Amino acid sequence: MGAGIGGLTAALALIRQGIGVDVYEQAPELKELGAGVQISSNGTRVLHALGLGEEAERLGVVVAGKEIRLWSTGQTWKLFDLGAVSIERYGYPYLTVYRPDLLGVLANAVRREKAAAIHLGANCLGFSQDSEGVRLQLEDGTEARGDALIGADGVHSRIRQALFGPDQPSFSGIVAWRGVIPTERLPERMARSVGTNWIGPGGHVVHYPLRAGSLMNFVGALERADWQVESWSTRGTTEEMAADFAGWNEDVQTMIRNIETPYKWALMVRPPMERWTLGRASLLGDACHSMLPLLAQGANMAIEDGFVLARCLKEYRDDVPAALMRYENARRDRTRRAVEGSAANIERFHNPKLSDPAEARKYVDREWAEERVAERYEWLFRYDVTKVSI
Ligand SMILES: Cc1cc2nc3c(=O)[nH]c(=O)nc-3n(C[C@H](O)[C@H](O)[C@H](O)COP(=O)(O)OP(=O)(O)OC[C@H]3O[C@@H](n4cnc5c(N)ncnc54)[C@H](O)[C@@H]3O)c2cc1C
Secondary structure, eight states: OOOSHHHHHHHHHHHHTTOOOOEEOSSSSOOOOSOEEEEOHHHHHHHHHTTOHHHHHHHSEEOOEEEEEETTTOOEEEEEEOHHHHHHHHSSOOEEEEHHHHHHHHHHHHHHHOTTOEETTOOEEEEEEETTEEEEEETTSOEEEESOEEEOOOTTOHHHHHHHOOOOOEEEEEEEEEEEEEGGGSOGGGOOSEEEEEEETTEEEEEEEEGGGTEEEEEEEEEOSSOOOOOTTOBOOHHHHHHHTTTSOHHHHHHHHHOSSOEEEEEEEOOOOSOOOBTTEEEOTHHHHOOOTTSSOHHHHHHHHHHHHHHHHHHTTTOHHHHHHHHHHHHHHHHHHHHHHHHHHHHHHTOGGGGSHHHHHHHHHHHTOHHHHHHHHHHHHTOOTTTSOO
């Protein structure tokens, strides 16, 4: 249940393995937050395996590379080449895409296979299971039955709560601002096909192009203790956002001034779960391994989960609980490493050494040296869902 990026990828992968699926989504219509998402080669590999790679690439931008910029002077360093280099090294591109576009591609593909697979306005309240199957209780009083239940219901997962009780996230001390800018409002030199990561003491900013370069996605994260609401749809004001980034480079100010609607979101931390499967029920994506957005891997992990889950349910189809345990075992260490790697980037991106430009130069040269970057990203980008042992 849950028709987010993770749930729909899983649904499509399962259908492609010949397994019947129904997706229960609380929202009355399929609507993603109007923001961008970066899909690295480990994720685009899955989209290609599901036959959606080219369609997604047409709608998004295959960025040529990534760069680091210093919050104050704007000094720029190359982080890595992507574009053709990503395809050459990992077999697949690095894609930046408007979230509603990606969701649309996934939903259309699911509906082409099974027109009525996605049930909208279906708020799930809880479930029960026995040796024969699972029963999902919906808000309208009806019940859905099946052989297995996968909670792909996001960071506030009701299925996770039903399985393991309420969780206790802690506030990271960071508030993230996000918004989208029509590129025509920006100076031409800023409309490039690269992902940029500004780093500064106590904050960072990430921006990249979307929709063939017509939009620019902006995420700005800042250490600040007075806002702790974990919601993707809370609006803030341009003035408040600009005040948070006072003193940052003029390019950052220009972007902030041109954001149509700024949203703010408190970043919460949940420790990696030791387990997330119980009998015929399991979890997927943010429901079981939400992470800080500092490695740009939350959606990629949810996409990988979906594909591996489908492989396990196909391979061990006669024993659903065993298949779900195989899935969890295949995914536990990798997703834990991504959760930890995301958190480790706070200190790297927000380091106090970045206040002084001369210190900052030495710090960036060391922290973003080629071999250190490879250590942080190669294991992510090379992962092959189609071959990983299950
Ligand atoms: C600022 C920011 C930037 C990010 N950037 C990136 C990035 O560049 N790359 C990347 O890989 N990841 C990124 N992420 C992470 C990524 O957005 C998430 O990891 C991803 O969306 C998780 O997908 P999901 O399908 O697990 O959950 P969700 O997208 O949250 O989907 C859950 C679905 O379940 C539904 N649902 C919830 N409860 C119920 C219920 N009771 N009944 C029925 N349906 C229900 C919801 O309506 C929703 O549709 C970012 C996150 C943030 C905050």
